[in-house]
Amino acid sequence: MPLKAENNFLPDLNTIPEEIARKAKLLWINYPNNPTGALASLAFFQELVDFCKQYNILLCHDHAYSEMAYDGYKPPSILQIPGAKDIAIEFHSLSKSYNMTGWRIGFVVGNAIGIQALKQVKTNVDSGVFKAIQKAAIAAYSTSEAELQALISAYQKRRDIIAQGLQSLGWPIEPPKATLYVWVPVPPGYSSTEFVSLLLDKCGIMVPPGNGYGAAGEGFFRIALTIPDERMYEAIQRLTDAGIRYA
Numbered sequence: 001m002p003l004k005a006e007n008n009f010l011p012d013l014n015t016i017p018e019e020i021a022r023k024a025k026l027l028w029i030n031y032p033n034n035p036t037g038a039l040a041s042l043a044f045f046q047e048l049v050d051f052c053k054q055y056n057i058l059l060c061h062d063h064a065y066s067e068m069a070y071d072g073y074k075p076p077s078i079l080q081i082p083g084a085k086d087i088a089i090e091f092h093s094l095s096k097s098y099n100m101t102g103w104r105i106g107f108v109v110g111n112a113i114g115i116q117a118l119k120q121v122k123t124n125v126d127s128g129v130f131k132a133i134q135k136a137a138i139a140a141y142s143t144s145e146a147e148l149q150a151l152i153s154a155y156q157k158r159r160d161i162i163a164q165g166l167q168s169l170g171w172p173i174e175p176p177k178a179t180l181y182v183w184v185p186v187p188p189g190y191s192s193t194e195f196v197s198l199l200l201d202k203c204g205i206m207v208p209p210g211n212g213y214g215a216a217g218e219g220f221f222r223i224a225l226t227i228p229d230e231r232m233y234e235a236i237q238r239l240t241d242a243g244i245r246y247a
C-alpha cells in the first residue's frame with residue numbers, strides 16, 4: 001500500500017480492490033511510521049479494524065515507536081479500538097526505547113489465534129532469544145520512567161536541531177511528533193537519488209533516498225536522529241556552507 005504525503009502517509013483502504021481484500025490474509029501497518037514519521041489517529045485505527053473484520057484479515061501493528069514520541073504526544077495502541085483483539089496483534093520492541101537495536105527482543109499482544117500461529121512459525125524458524133538478552137530486557141523494563149524520558153528528550157533535542165536547521169534553509173517541514181526520523185522532501189528539480197548523491201559529494205553527508213523504501217518514497221530522503229547533537233549542527237552548517245537550500 002503506497003503511503004503518500006497527500007494522504008498523511010496513511011494507506012487509502014478504498015483503493016484496495018475488492019478481490020485483493022477478499023484474498024488477503026494479513027495486513028501489516030506501522031504507526032508512528034518509519035520512515036515517514038507519520039501518525040495514525042484512533043479514527044484511522046477504527047477504519048483498519050472495521051476493514052480487517054469485514055474481510056477476515058489478521059491486522060499486525062508494528063508498534064516499535066510506542067514510546068518514542070515528543071511534545072506530550074502518546075502513540076495509540078491498535079488494541080485501544082473496541083473489538084480489535086478479535087483480529088489484531090501488536091508488536092512492541094525494546095530496540096528503540098532501550099537502545100537495544102539489533103538485539104531482536106520485544107513482545108507481542110492481541111489476538112490469541114494470531115499469537116498461536118506466530119509461536120508456531122517462531123519455534124520452527126529459530127530457537128528463541130538468547131537468555132542473556134532476555135535478562136537484559138527484564139533489567140531494561142525494571143529501569144525508571146525517568147531514564148526513558150531522558151532518552152526521549154535527547155532525541156527530541158536532535159529533532160529540533162534538524163527541523164529548525166532545515167527550516168532556516170527554506171525547507172517546508174514540521175518537526176515530527178514521534179519516531180527517530182525526519183522525512184524530508186528533496187528540493188524541486190531533484191530526484192531522491194540525485195539529491196542524496198549531491199549531499200554526499202558536496203557535504204559528505206550520507207542519508208538514504210526515499211525511493212529506497214519503495215516507489216512512493218520518491219521525492220523524499222530520511223534523516224535518522226541517531227547521531228550526537230554536535231554532528232547534527234555540523235550537518236546543517238555543511239549544507240549552509242555548500243549553499244544547499246530547499247528553494
Ligand SMILES: Cc1ncc(COP(=O)(O)O)c(C=O)c1O
Nearest residue numbers: 030034064093095102104105106
Ligand atoms: C518499524 C520498525 N519495526 C521494527 C524495527 C526493529 O525492531 P527489532 O529491533 O525489535 O527487530 C524497526 C527498527 O528499525 C522499525 O523501524
